[in-house]
Amino acid sequence: MGSLYGALSIATGALEADQGAAEITSNNIANVNTPGYSREQVNLSENAPVQVGNLLFGDGVSLQPTTSIRDNLLQQQIDQENQSAGQLSAFLGPMNQVQTLFNETSGSGLQAPLTAFFNSFTQLSGNPSDSSLRQSVITAGQNLATAFQQDASSLESLQSNTDLGVQQTVSQINTLTSQIAALNVQVTSLISAGQDGGALEDQRSQLVQQLSGLINVSQADAGNGGITLTTSGGAALVVGGQSFALSTQVNPSTTFHDVYSQGADITSTITSGTLGGQLQVRDQEIPSILTKLNTLAYNLATSVNTQSEAGFDANGKAGVAFFTAPTSLASAASSISVAISDPDLVAASSDGTAGSNGNAQALANLQNQTIVDGQTPADYYSGLIFQIGNDVSQANSEQTSVGLVQQQLQDQQGAVSSVSLDEEAVNLIQFQGAYEASANVVSTVNSLLTTLIDMMYETT
Amino acid sequence: MSIRVDPNIAPDLLSALNLDQQQQNTALEQLSTGQAVNQLSDNPAAAADVVFTHIESSQDDQYLQNISDLTSQLQTADSTLSSVTTAVNQAISLGVEGANGNLTASDQQAIASQVTGVLNQVLSLANQTYNGVYLFAGTNSTTQPFVLDSTQPDGVLYNGNDAVNSIDISNGNSIAINVPGSQLFTNPSGDLIGSLNALVTALQTNGDVGTAVTNLQTAFSEFSTQRVFYSNALQQLSSTQTFLNSDKTQAASQENALIGADMAAAATNLSQSTTAVNALLSATNQILSTLNLLDYLR
Numbered sequence: 001m002g003s004l005y006g007a008l009s010i011a012t013g014a015l016e017a018d019q020g021a022a023e024i025t026s027n028n029i030a031n032v033n034t035p036g037y038s039r040e041q042v043n044l045s046e047n048a049p050v051q052v053g054n055l056l057f058g059d060g061v062s063l064q065p066t067t068s069i070r071d072n073l074l075q076q077q078i079d080q081e082n083q084s085a086g087q088l089s090a091f092l093g094p095m096n097q098v099q100t101l102f103n104e105t106s107g108s109g110l111q112a113p114l115t116a117f118f119n120s121f122t123q124l125s126g127n128p129s130d131s132s133l134r135q136s137v138i139t140a141g142q143n144l145a146t147a148f149q150q151d152a153s154s155l156e157s158l159q160s161n162t163d164l165g166v167q168q169t170v171s172q173i174n175t176l177t178s179q180i181a182a183l184n185v186q187v188t189s190l191i192s193a194g195q196d197g198g199a200l201e202d203q204r205s206q207l208v209q210q211l212s213g214l215i216n217v218s219q220a221d222a223g224n225g226g227i228t229l230t231t232s233g234g235a236a237l238v239v240g241g242q243s244f245a246l247s248t249q250v251n252p253s254t255t256f257h258d259v260y261s262q263g264a265d266i267t268s269t270i271t272s273g274t275l276g277g278q279l280q281v282r283d284q285e286i287p288s289i290l291t292k293l294n295t296l297a298y299n300l301a302t303s304v305n306t307q308s309e310a311g312f313d314a315n316g317k318a319g320v321a322f323f324t325a326p327t328s329l330a331s332a333a334s335s336i337s338v339a340i341s342d343p344d345l346v347a348a349s350s351d352g353t354a355g356s357n358g359n360a361q362a363l364a365n366l367q368n369q370t371i372v373d374g375q376t377p378a379d380y381y382s383g384l385i386f387q388i389g390n391d392v393s394q395a396n397s398e399q400t401s402v403g404l405v406q407q408q409l410q411d412q413q414g415a416v417s418s419v420s421l422d423e424e425a426v427n428l429i430q431f432q433g434a435y436e437a438s439a440n441v442v443s444t445v446n447s448l449l450t451t452l453i454d455m456m457y458e459t460t
Numbered sequence: 461m462s463i464r465v466d467p468n469i470a471p472d473l474l475s476a477l478n479l480d481q482q483q484q485n486t487a488l489e490q491l492s493t494g495q496a497v498n499q500l501s502d503n504p505a506a507a508a509d510v511v512f513t514h515i516e517s518s519q520d521d522q523y524l525q526n527i528s529d530l531t532s533q534l535q536t537a538d539s540t541l542s543s544v545t546t547a548v549n550q551a552i553s554l555g556v557e558g559a560n561g562n563l564t565a566s567d568q569q570a571i572a573s574q575v576t577g578v579l580n581q582v583l584s585l586a587n588q589t590y591n592g593v594y595l596f597a598g599t600n601s602t603t604q605p606f607v608l609d610s611t612q613p614d615g616v617l618y619n620g621n622d623a624v625n626s627i628d629i630s631n632g633n634s635i636a637i638n639v640p641g642s643q644l645f646t647n648p649s650g651d652l653i654g655s656l657n658a659l660v661t662a663l664q665t666n667g668d669v670g671t672a673v674t675n676l677q678t679a680f681s682e683f684s685t686q687r688v689f690y691s692n693a694l695q696q697l698s699s700t701q702t703f704l705n706s707d708k709t710q711a712a713s714q715e716n717a718l719i720g721a722d723m724a725a726a727a728t729n730l731s732q733s734t735t736a737v738n739a740l741l742s743a744t745n746q747i748l749s750t751l752n753l754l755d756y757l758r
Contacts, residue, residue, distance in 0.1 A: 029754075096499075099499055099500040099501055100499070102500065103498075103499065103500060104500070104507055104510055104511050104514065105495060105497050105498055105499070105500070105502075105507055105510060105719050106493075106495075106498070107514070109511075111511050111514050111515060112514070112518070115514070115515050115518045115519065116518070118519075119518065119519065119521075119522040122519075122522050122523070122526060122628060123522060123525065123526060125526075125625075125627050125628070126526045126529050126530060126627055127529065127591060127593065128625075129592070129593055129601065129602055130591065130592075349599070351599060351621075351623055353598075353599045353600040353601070353602075353621060353623070354600075354601065354602040355593060355594075355597065355598070355599040355600060355601030355602060355625070356599035356623060356625065357599075357625045357626075357627065358625070358626075361626065361627070361628065361634070364628065365628070368631070368632070378511060378512060378515050381511060382508045382509070382511040382512060383508070385500060385504075385507055385508045385511055386504050386505060386507070386508035387504075388500050388504075389499075389500030389501050389502075389503070389504030389507045389508065390501075390504040392499070392500065392501035393500075393501035393502070393503075393504055396501055403475075407471070407472065407475055410466075410471060411466045411472065412466075413466075414466030414467070414468050415463075415464050415465055415466040416464070418466055418467050418468045419467065420464070420467035421467070421752040421753065421754055422467070422752050422753045422754075423467075424754070425752065425753035425754045425756075425757060426753065428754075428757070429757070
């Protein structure tokens with residue numbers, strides 16, 4: 001048989017539950033714009049019934065721990081796309097500067113000084129004994145050398161800036177992994193205690209999302225809400241409450257910083273995220289462009305020198321090298337310079353007389369000869385232009401498609417986890433109604449009790 | 461239960477706005493530069509090809525400049541040789557007059573001194589310079605080629621050489637630009653200066669003037685044959701000049717085809733994307749200021 005006090009206690013429990021539910025709703029509304037916030041769901045459950053004699057009486061409602069609504073699989077897909085996005089944007093930053101350096105569509109680049117250099121020989125061939133034309137050959141050669149040097153030094157400084165970026169990225173990664181490890185411990189202890197990870201899990205997945213923009217991360221469930229993070233090459237980043245910091249060390253052969261994890265060089269296994277993009281620019285893209293630039297400078301200098309030495313100068317003496325002989329292929333572009341300053345030393349003559357233009361002709365004709373890796377200088381250079389343009393263009397279109405996928409995934413995640421103010425308003429109305437009803441129950445029970453007490457009063 | 465949609469649409473609106481503004485910027489850039497390809501990555505193949513059209517038009521400019529310099533040089537040479545022709549014709553008439561047996565010794569001496577004048581004139585024409593360069597010295601063109609020298613069999617010493625300079629006047633097309641003085645003036649098949657010298661001697665010594673005149677005529681016809689080179693070369697220069705000018709136009713139009721912008725399309729794109737941006741902005745304003753249910757809780 002039920003009792004008035006039972007009803008009163010059920011109503012009190014309901015009031016508390018509805019208050020709690022309103023609080024959760026309020027928290028959801030408060031976090032409507034918080035990045036990474038997953039909406040929390042109110043969990044109400046029916047209390048275990050009380051048996052009185054043969055009868056079962058319900059014992060009201062109680063508020064259970066909230067559930068944060070999130071889709072971990074979706075989150076991992078977002079992290080995955082973040083890795084590509086991070087890599088592409090780290091790649092495109094410096095590469096956009098590289099393509100500006102060689103922007104032939106606006107006339108900057110090596111084509112103009114290169115053509116001007118050969119043209120100066122063509123012009124000299126028209127009047128080989130004119131010393132002002134001889135001087136302009138030297139000037140054109142110096143302009144060409146300066147252009148090579150500037151391009152090489154711009155590329156090298158981009159490369160060393162990117163190396164600085166590598167070190168900064170590694171330190172950001174280390175900050176993030178240590179924060180994730182700390183949160184990992186807290187989340188695990190909450191989950192073990194039967195609670196919802198809630199806000200802490202939100203924070204952790206925000207940090208993992210940031211981390212995945214920096215390096216290729218693989219995530220594994222370690223049970224009890226804990227996660228294990230490794231690079232996709234297998235180097236541990238976070239295991240339980242412990243984070244493993246990456247470090248950098250100068251590689252003496254490249255003079256750039258390699259990335260180490262617990263003593264092992266993992267540079268080559270880092271292929272995505274900002275760090276992956278930076279390494280790609282520093283170790284592959286710029287070196288490949290520099291090699292081509294050096295090959296061009298080296299072969300050009302060597303061929304011009306050989307042809308110069310085959311001719312005669314204005315005084316009928318055997319020709320001397322026009323460019324300072326490059327010491328090595330690797331430094332050809334940065335060290336190329338004109339070796340002669342006396343216009344008379346330009347070897348325009350092919351027979352030793354001052355009026356002969358045969359060698360100037362031959363020097364001008366080098367531009368049509370396959371002197372650079374089996375190609376003419378223009379063909380070779382044009383190939384380099386295509387390579388740079390193509391690499392940037394590919395990265396651009398990948399970036400666009402990754403951006404679309406990211407947006408799609410964010411929308412999906414928003415559909416799952418974002419707070420909807422309409423939904424919260426409906427919930428609030430529901431909880432308000434339930435609260436009012438329970439309050440009325442209390443008031444009714446109160447009046448029933450008053451009736452009962454009044455009855456007793458009348459009896460006495 | 462109905463499908464839940466993402467209640468937060470601000471990021472989508474922003475990225476759509478971003479996309480439209482990018483299109484707007486692209487159209488503006490195309491309109492302001494006149495180029496559809498402004499970065500290598502806009503069209504890598506066109507950017508690589510434009511290297512060649514730039515080289516071509518720059519080479520054409522250089523060839524045209526060479527041709528213009530060369531044209532005045534060859535014209536100087538040609539008109540010099542034309543003066544030689546006039547002078548030698550005069551010497552031949554004088555020689556024919558001198559061959560007349562009825563002349564007195566003093567008349568012959570007078571003719572001899574007139575022919576000597578012609579000889580000196582021819583000699584100075586043979587030593588003609590252009591921009592400080594001797595035109596008829598082969599490639600040894602910084603030294604005066606012809607000097608009178610009585611120890612030589614024909615009375616003149618040639619200091620030049622037999623070499624010929626060639627110049628590229630368009631890509632892969634070169635022409636010779638001089639005839640060595642030895643071919644023009646002291647050619648073994650007809651030695652112009654030598655036969656002038658011989659005519660002077662014959663007149664002065666009352667020798668065989670008739671033979672000397674015949675020899676001079678032979679030498680003159682050899683000279684005239686050699687001389688044709690210059691007018692041929694000038695003709696070739698002029699036709700190459702025409703070719704280069706049209707090649708330059710060709711290169712420019714090719715460059716335009718490669719990287720030029722379709723201005724009409726760019727203008728249309730600009731107005732389309734501007735309309736899109738405006739529409740999106742006003743849509744964004746409406747959507748973001750739409751009331752939600754909470755506004756109705758009173």
